Amino acid sequence: MTAREHSYGSRRHRSPGALAASIATTSAVALLVVAPAQAHASPRWAWWPVEDPAYAAEVQPELERLVEEMAVTGAVVLVRSPELGDWTTTIGTRTWHGSEPVTLADHVRIGSNTKTWTATVILQLVDEGRIGLDDPVSQYRPDVPNGDHITIAQLLDMSSGLANYTTDLELNEQMDSNPGRVWSPEELLAIGLAEPPAFPPGEGFLYSNTNYVLLGLIIEQLTGKPVEQAFQDRIFDPLELSETSFPALADASIPEPHPQMYTFGTNVETIDSLVLSPEIQAAASDGTLEPMDVTDANPSWGWTAGAGISTADDLADYVEALVDGCLLSPQLQQQRVASVQPLDPDDPASPGYGLGLARFGPVYGHSGELPGTNSFMGHDPVRDITVVTWASTAPAPNGDGPAVELARTVIDELYAD
Helix, strand or coil: CCCCCCCCCCCCCCHHHHHHHHHHHHCCHHHHCCCCCCCCCCCCCCCCCCCHHHHHHHHHHHHHHHHCCCCCEEEEEEECCCCCCCCCEEEECCHHHHHCCCCCCCCCCCHHHHHHHHHHHHHHHHHHCCCCCCEEEHHHCCCCCCCCHEEEEHHHHHCCCCCHHHHHHHHHHHHHHCCCCCCHHHHHHHHHHCCCCCCCEEEECCHHHHHHHHHHHHHHHHCCCHHHHHHHHHHCCCCCCCEEECCCCCCCCCCCCCCEEECCCCCCCCCCCCCCHHHHHHHHCCCCCCCCCCCCCCCCHHHHHCCCCHHHHHHHHHHHHHHHCCCCCCCHHHHHHHHHHECCCCCCCEEECCCCCEECCCCCEEEEEECCCCEEEECCCCCCCEEEEEEEECCCCCCHHHHHHHHHHHHHHHHCC
16 A cells, blocks of 8 residues: 655655654664665556565454454554555445445544644644643633633643543433534533532543543634634645545534444443443344444534544544654654653553553554544554554444454554564
């Protein structure tokens, strides 16, 4: 597979950024020597059959087993690695029990991967001197309880203590009974702020979508633009992410082509636990339980915490730019990467989170899930390995995020030696 080549953000034609540059100067592992082409090399336009890299044969059967085990309708896996070889695979179909296969060109909702866009724009505004990481949120939103003691950085790294609006029962009932409802960001924020905080600012970690809706409103306040325009101007256009979009609140459509997106449990059923009953799991596994098609559900309830849309290739281009420092100043990029801390302080190898950036083992990026779709994007700046996965059924009946499990399997194989 060949990535789209462009001058800004592509793995093959980009400036390495502060993080990658610092690694390259301190670690021989990051050095890459490319031999000159031989005089008799084939023209660029010549077609040659390309063999799959060695790891593909090992991982493909396991991916297929996982897709079947988790009752996933369709899934895509993309790997970029100059060292080990690029590879993609598609598994399953666009519709439940259908015949049309999913493709790399398919668009999917990417859930919380959207948070990295929101955080990146906030950090760009920090670079521009228009907001500070240590600013109290009350400077921008006086209505936030205890806002004098909550900083912008604490919103970004999930240490603000603000409650998560997406666990609200009434919201979930509405999402089940009226999936086309258009939610305004102010409605969502009000739900989150009405709940008592989980802990004092800076004294814990709670993955709260309220933080990122609040940040989205601050972006609009500071830029004077709808947030979808800020994303377009500051991220999508510079990186030439032509298949990536952020829908307006009333827009529940997905660009073609796309798979249908499915889930087995209702929103209310999965508030406290994504794990469904043994009976539902069994029926889903043997194919006798038809999943709910949630493709056309309005994603406005996720807004700047989770309403984005993209493709596998665009996510790969984006996560490489995100991690390699193509979107921020070198100093702020270094601060962003350094902010990622293990969620389990007793286990340095546990997943980490920071200023709108996550770490999973050797790769940095994020994952995302809405009912019906789960996605993962990760990039290792040392070995220049990129992994992107998505699945069109989520969560799995056993509660797992299918794309995350696929990514875990691929990463384990890539780093087996």
